Amino acid sequence: MSRIDELFQSVKGARAALIGYTTAGFPDYHDSLAIASSLLDSCDALELGIPFSDPTMDGPIIQESSHLSLEAGTRVSDVITLAGELRDKTEKPLIIMSYYNPINSFGAAAFAREAALAGVDGVLLPDLPLEEISHWKVHGDRAGIDTMLFASSTTPPHRLERLGEMTNGFLYCLAVKGTTGLREGLSEDAFEFMRRARESCKVPLALGVGISNAEQCRLAAGVSDAVIVGSALVKEALDAFRSGGDPSRSAGRKAAEFARSLS
């Protein structure tokens, strides 16, 4: 059983898990390691984003963190190293989130091998939909890395079932139609979608994108097995970074607040 499966076993029937996200290498390698560590104090699992030059699915916050990370010289190999350093300190699931081009350029087989060796448990590849996932999945499967798929409120019923069967670990349910970033509230669409996903899929469901505050976390937890927060955490780190504060402390404090809303 993978660390991700174990996590969902352990929280089952008790509470929703909290999955945090940060852009790896933002604002630089050293501070990124500190941010990731402090997020892991409160989160049940962590997503590390590989920065990409053209983040078409991200809003301004993650665009900015990706830009800063690339400015600091972050490479795909650094993200794997970062995951390895975190693995030395934690048994919680570590997930790499990436646009596929950097992984494709690194070489899917080599990436899967090295990431697995570093202790990465799973990947999220938002621009590889079901039709294209096999470019990666053969390599991920061989290396023992979970590949989580995405579902959207626009996903038709038969496809939703298929996604539930094909995904490993959990199904990443997109709470909004749109890019990552902060939102005023959770839409009725999202709840309706989660009802549909629950009926169609047996796997754990994680709800993410646009979940911005503790109240939204609590509401999301009511309909999911895990709540994913990214931009809201990265924003804390960004604000602290810009004002000369401590990004890891700010992001960690926000993650702790979110964790309390789920307990």
Place this chain on the structure above:
Amino acid sequence: MLEQEIEHKAGYFGAFGGRFVPETLIAPLAELDSAYNDAREDPAFGAKLEDYLHNYAGRPTPLYRANGLSNAIDGPAIYLKREDLCHTGSHKINNSLGQCLLARRLGKRRVIAETGAGQHGVATATAAALLKLECEVFMGETDMQRQALNVYRMQLLGAKVTPVRAGSSTLKDAVNEALRDWVASFDHTHYCMGSVVGPHPFPRIVRDFQSVIGREARRQHLDAMGRLPDCLIACVGGGSNSIGLFYPFLKDGLRMIGVEAGGRGSTNGQHGRSLGLGSVGLLHGSKSYVLQDDDGQIMETHSISAGLDYPGVGPEHAFMKEKGLVEYVSVNDEEALQATELLCRSEGILPALESAHAIAYTASVARSFPKSDSIVICLSGRGDKDVETIRSAGISR
């Protein structure tokens, strides 16, 4: 099992193309694909588009025998396919009219577009005004400065022009921003993609709407010479005017040359030669040749022509390169500027800087053709928009 699905699914040109987009966009792309397939089969749709192309956009455009240019470069017969004479000044209107009609058919009330040189933005703003659609155009801030006149034209036509400040603030960043808008707005918005790039079915839709260029040119050349041309030459940024010219000639097996932006030289970041110097990667939802660094990050590009200043290229071009169906070459900024002046002086035609790349390459190889040969060049747009750029580059005699 998945491997087999990859092999057998639509939306690929050989190993290139596909649909590398978030799950949210899968349904709207499927909707677009099916609406487009219906429209293709619907004679009423075809008739309406044909009517607009003829009576509104001014098609067919002339295939003009440019003897002045032939003499000036000591070359064979040269025919210019005069897309510069289309309404709005470039071939872009062919696609914008088609896609805006498609948007109406889909029941969308708004269209969005990316633009580099501003030609696709102007064409889409025009078609949107004609067909009573809201229009928003995303344009890099750098491009807005160098194409200020086109920005004002779009606003005059009722479109909202939104500056994009991310990255290099050029065409690729405008596409990024349009995609970000579309993933949230597709319920009521059609993304009028301007070139043969993006996820399936965009490369196919845009190619089909632009193929009118080659269909006309083929017939016109047969009428004029009683035979097919020996060579076709067109510039390649994303690749829509070139594929529009080439596609109807594919079965004829004649020589076809695509001219990329050589910019200031072959140093990284100084050109737009995706096919010439790039490698296979993923950008804007499809797999094709891409200018990227050794870590898979997309590189900055440069060309004096905003329309060729793009680090990717349509997947069908990648396929044609691999199959050896088309030769891909390049011309630098300076050569394009010289060709602009050459066409002005020899023919009294001011070409867009994009199209000037095709003229420049033709000029450089003209003597290698037998005098009895005939070359068709796609003169994809007129150069009025570029006058300021050309003047500041020093051609002002």
